[in-house]
Amino acid sequence: PVAGKQDFIRQIVREDLAQGRHKTPRTRFPPEPNGYLHIGHAKAICLNFGVAAEFGGVCNLRFDDTNPAKEDPEYVQAIQDDVRWLGFDWAELRHASDYFEVLYLAAEKLVRQGDAFVCDLSAEQVREYRGGLTTPGRNSPFRDRSVNENLDLLRRMRAGEFADGARTLRAKIDMASGNINMRDPALYRIKKVAHQNTGDAWPIYPMYDFAHSLSDAVEGITHSLCTLEFEDHRPLYDWCVDKVGLANSPELLQPLLDRGLPNQAAKPRQIEFSRLNINYTVMSKRKLVAMVGDGLVDGWDDPRMPTLQGLRRRGYTPASLRLLVDRVGISKQNSTIDFSVLEGCLRDDLDAHAPRRMAVIDPLKFVLTNLPEGHRETLSFANHPKDESLGTREVPFSRELWIEREDFAEVPPKGWKRLVPGGDVRLRGAGIVRCDEVIKNEAGEIVELRGTLDPESRPDMEGANRKVKGTIHWVSARDAIAAEIRLYDRLFAVADPDDESEGKTYRDHLNPDSRSIARGWVEPAAAAAAPETSFQFERLGYFVADRRDHRSDAPVFNRSVTLRDTWSQ
Ligand code: ATP
Ligand code: MG
Ligand code: MG
Numbered sequence: 001p002v003a004g005k006q007d008f009i010r011q012i013v014r015e016d017l018a019q020g021r022h023k024t025p026r027t028r029f030p031p032e033p034n035g036y037l038h039i040g041h042a043k044a045i046c047l048n049f050g051v052a053a054e055f056g057g058v059c060n061l062r063f064d065d066t067n068p069a070k071e072d073p074e075y076v077q078a079i080q081d082d083v084r085w086l087g088f089d090w091a092e093l094r095h096a097s098d099y100f101e102v103l104y105l106a107a108e109k110l111v112r113q114g115d116a117f118v119c120d121l122s123a124e125q126v127r128e129y130r131g132g133l134t135t136p137g138r139n140s141p142f143r144d145r146s147v148n149e150n151l152d153l154l155r156r157m158r159a160g161e162f163a164d165g166a167r168t169l170r171a172k173i174d175m176a177s178g179n180i181n182m183r184d185p186a187l188y189r190i191k192k193v194a195h196q197n198t199g200d201a202w203p204i205y206p207m208y209d210f211a212h213s214l215s216d217a218v219e220g221i222t223h224s225l226c227t228l229e230f231e232d233h234r235p236l237y238d239w240c241v242d243k244v245g246l247a248n249s250p251e252l253l254q255p256l257l258d259r260g261l262p263n264q265a266a267k268p269r270q271i272e273f274s275r276l277n278i279n280y281t282v283m284s285k286r287k288l289v290a291m292v293g294d295g296l297v298d299g300w301d302d303p304r305m306p307t308l309q310g311l312r313r314r315g316y317t318p319a320s321l322r323l324l325v326d327r328v329g330i331s332k333q334n335s336t337i338d339f340s341v342l343e344g345c346l347r348d349d350l351d352a353h354a355p356r357r358m359a360v361i362d363p364l365k366f367v368l369t370n371l372p373e374g375h376r377e378t379l380s381f382a383n384h385p386k387d388e389s390l391g392t393r394e395v396p397f398s399r400e401l402w403i404e405r406e407d408f409a410e411v412p413p414k415g416w417k418r419l420v421p422g423g424d425v426r427l428r429g430a431g432i433v434r435c436d437e438v439i440k441n442e443a444g445e446i447v448e449l450r451g452t453l454d455p456e457s458r459p460d461m462e463g464a465n466r467k468v469k470g471t472i473h474w475v476s477a478r479d480a481i482a483a484e485i486r487l488y489d490r491l492f493a494v495a496d497p498d499d500e501s502e503g504k505t506y507r508d509h510l511n512p513d514s515r516s517i518a519r520g521w522v523e524p525a526a527a528a529a530a531p532e533t534s535f536q537f538e539r540l541g542y543f544v545a546d547r548r549d550h551r552s553d554a555p556v557f558n559r560s561v562t563l564r565d566t567w568s569q
Contacts, residue, residue, distance in 0.1 A: 005054065007330035009047065009271055013055055013223060022222045025057035026264065029083065029090075030064040030212065033075035033196070035285035036300045036307040037082045039321065039342070043276040046325040048225055049088035058091035060219055065097050066211045068195040076196065078300070082308040087318045092219075094261075096211045097197040099218055101255035103206045104158060106214055106244040107169055107187060109252065111150045115243050116187060117143055118153035119170045126168070129175070130183050137175035137183040157190055160203035164190050171210075173239060181236045185209060209233055213240040213268070217247070218256070220264020227275045228332065237270050276328060277336040279495040281306040282506050296510065297491070301547075303558050304491040304514050314488060315534050315544030315560025320349040339490060343561045350534055350542045350560070355383040355390055357526040358428065358473045359537040359557070361485050361518045363402040365448040365477065368433060370455070371399040376478070379459065381429055393525045396479035397430050402521045404539075407472040408449060410438060417470035419449070426471040428538060431464065432457035473538045480521035483555040485543070487516045527555040534560065 013025050027048040031037060037045075052059035061083060065071050083090070110116035119142045121129065131137035145153075154169055156162065169188035177183055187210040192203045213236075216224045224237075246252055246265045253263050282288065283306060291297050291305075300307050303314035311321065323345040328337055376398045383390040408419045419425045424434050430453075437450040456463030493511035526535060531550045537543050541563050546556040 005050075005326075008332070009223070009225060009273060009330055010051060010054070012271060013051055016222070017055060022266075025052055025055050025222045026060070026091075026220050026266075027052045027057065027223055027225060028060040028062045028094075028216065028219060028221050030062045030096075030215075031079050032064045032067065032070075033072060033079060034067065034070040035075060035289050036078050036309055038283050038285075038288065038306045038308065039278060039281070039311060039324075040276045040283045040306075041082075042086060042308065042321045043325050043328070044225070044227070045083055045086055045088060046322055047273070047330060049083075049090075051223065051225070052091075057222075059088070060092045060094055060221075061090035062094040062096060062215060062219070063197075064208075064212060064215075065095050065195070065197055066206055066208060068191070068193045068205065071196045073196050078309065085308065085312060085318060086321060094215070094219065095197050096206075096215045097195060098259075098261060099211070099215055099256070100198060100202055100206070102218060102246075102252055103211060103214055104204075105252045105255070106246070107154060107206075107210075108151065109249065110171070110187070110243055111154055111169075112147060113243065114147060114172065116150070116169055116171050117145050118150050118157070119143070119168050119184075120166070121168075123165060126186075130180065131175070133180070137180075139175050140170070140184065143172060143184070154188075157188065157204050158202075160192065162190055164192055166190060169204075171236075171239070171243075173236075179232055179235055181209070181233050182239070185236060209236045210240050213237040213270075214244060214246065216268040216270075217241050217244070217265060218253070218263050220266040221268040222266065224268045224270045226270060226272055228272045228334065229275075230270065231272045234270050234272070241267060272332065273330050274332055274334045276325075277334070278306070278339055278342060279336050280339040280490045280492045280497070282492070282497050284498075287506055296507065303486070303488050306491075312532075313544075313547050313558065315350075315542060315558055316346055317349050317353075317534065319353075320346040323349060340565045343565065346561050347542065347563075350536060352387070354534045354536050354542060355393075356381070356385070356538055357523055357535040358395065358475050359483065359485070359520055359522040359526060359540060359543070360402040360404050360473070360475050360480070361487075361520040361540060362405040363521055364405040364408060364446065366401045366403045366433075366435075366474070367448060367450045368399050368401070368453045369436070369450050370452040373399065375399045376476075379429055395429065395523055395525070396476040398476040398478050400477040401427070401474045402477050402480060403449075403472055403474045405446075407470075408435070408446070410446070418472055419470070424454075424468045426457075426468050427453075428471050428473050429459060430474070431455075431459070432466060432468055473540075475521050475523050477521070479524055481524060481527035481553070481555055483520055483522045483527065483557055484549075485518040485520045486546070486556065486558045487518060488559055489514045522555055522557070526557075528552050536563075539563070 029048045049059045119140045129138045168186040170184045173182045301309035301313045378394040381395045412420045432454045435451040439448040494509045497506040497509040534544045542560045543557040549556040
C-alpha cells in the first residue's frame, strides 16, 4: 500500500477489505473506443489501476463498445498504447461486446421474470411519456404485454425482423419515480450497424446502464469507479445487477465459458468521483473529434491537444501526469484545475530528471577575435546541476559562437545584465567575454558581434571568479546542428473555451499564437538524442525531441513548457 493516499475511495476499499467483504479489489477502466484518451481519462486510469495495485488486486481494461456507430479499431489500439505508456497494465483485456450473448440471455431472464417488456413507442413518444423533473411519467400502452408476447418480440428483435428504432426492450420499474433514469429505461435498441468487434452478428445493442452494470458483475468488479454524472444512474445500476442476479444464474454465463473467458460474477458497487477539468482546454470527445476532423489541429497527437498522445508528443512524461492526478486528488467536489498546475507537474518532473543542454533559438553570431582561426576545444559539462549520476558530456567550444539575439542590447534598458557594446558577460562554462564591435548590414540590422575572451577567466582559473553581471548560453557555430524548434503555447486563449455566451463556440476561442516555428542551433549532444528524449535547454525551457520528426542530422524539438509560469503574471 502506498502511504499518503487517503481519499474516500481508498478508505472505502480499505474498509471493505478489513471487513472481509473482498479478498482483493477488482477494478476496471472502461473507455468507449470513440476517440483518443485525454488528460481527464488519466485520472480514471490512475485511480482504477492505482487502487488495484495498492491493495493487491487487479484492474481490467474494458472497451465499453455498445454504440457501434462511433467506434473504431484505431481507437481500440491507441487506448491500449496510452494506458501502457502511462505506466499501467491490465489483468484482462475485455470488451463489453464480449458479453453480448450473456447480456441477451439476461434480457430474456428479465422478460420471463416480468421485469422487462418490448415497447413499440417511437423515440419521440417515449420522451413524451417519460414526464419531467416535476411531472411523473405515464405507463407505456405496451407495458402489460404478456411474458410470452414479450419473449416472442424480443427474439424477433434479435433475429433482425424489425426496423431500426421500431421497438425497444424496456425495464419495467416505475414511471412515477423521482429519478428519471428509473422510468422504464430502455435496455436494448434496434440498430443495424456493423460493430467493430462483433461485425454483423447483432441487429440489437444493449444500452449503457444495462451493459455496464452487468459487465462489471461478469468480471467480478468489486468497486466500479466512475464520474459523478453517473450518480443518478446508480439505482438503475443496482437494479440491473440485482434483478439479473448473475452470481446465482450460472447458466447465463455459459456463453462465456464456451468461449474460454473466465468470469467472476460478483456483486459490484458503483462509487462516483469528480471529473478532472482543466482550464484553457476542452475535454469533450465530441469536440476533440471535430477539431481533428476539421483540421483545426494537426491530428490527435498535435502537441497542443489535451489527448494523451498530444501531451506525450508535447513532452509530457507519464510521471508528470501521474503527479498531476496525485496533486489533484480524488473527491466528490467538482472543480477546475488551473492549467499552470499541469505545467508545474511537468516542470517538477523534468527539473529533477531532464539533462541540461544548450540551444540557441534566435541566433546571433559572436566571433571571439583573440582566438586563432580554426580554434576548437571541448569542455566538460555536468548534465544536471543537482544529480551527478546523470554524468557529464563534451561541449565543443570555438572561435565562432551562436548566442541568443535577445541576450544583446545596443541600448540596454535599466537593470540589463546581459551583453552590451563594450560590456562583459559570462559565457556559460567557458569564460568571460567582452563585446568590442557591432556589425550591421545596410538596413542597419545587427548581423554579428565581435569580441574577446578573457584568457584568465577560463573555467577553474582564478580570473573566472571575477564579478560580471550576467551569464548567457551559447553553442559553437561550427559544431552546432541546425534544428527546427517548435514553440507551443496553450491551444485556447480563454480559460473557459466551452463558454458559449455571445453566440460563440470553442472554435472562436482558439489561440491564434499557439504555435510558431523557429530555426535555431543545438549542441551536438542534443541533436544525437533519440526521439522523445527530454532536455532542459538552459535558460529557454524544457524541450523534447519530436517523437515523429526528430532525426540526429535534422533535429526537431518541441517546447514542452517554459522554465517559469508566464501566464499567471
Ligand atoms: P466524453 O464525455 O468526452 O465522451 P466519456 O466520459 O464518455 O468522455 P469514456 O471513454 O466513456 O469517455 O470514459 C472512460 C472512463 O474515463 C469513464 O469511466 C469516465 O468516467 C472516465 N473519464 C472520462 N473523462 C474523465 C474526466 N475528465 N475525469 C475523470 N474521469 C474521466
Ligand atoms: Mg462514456
Ligand atoms: Mg461520453
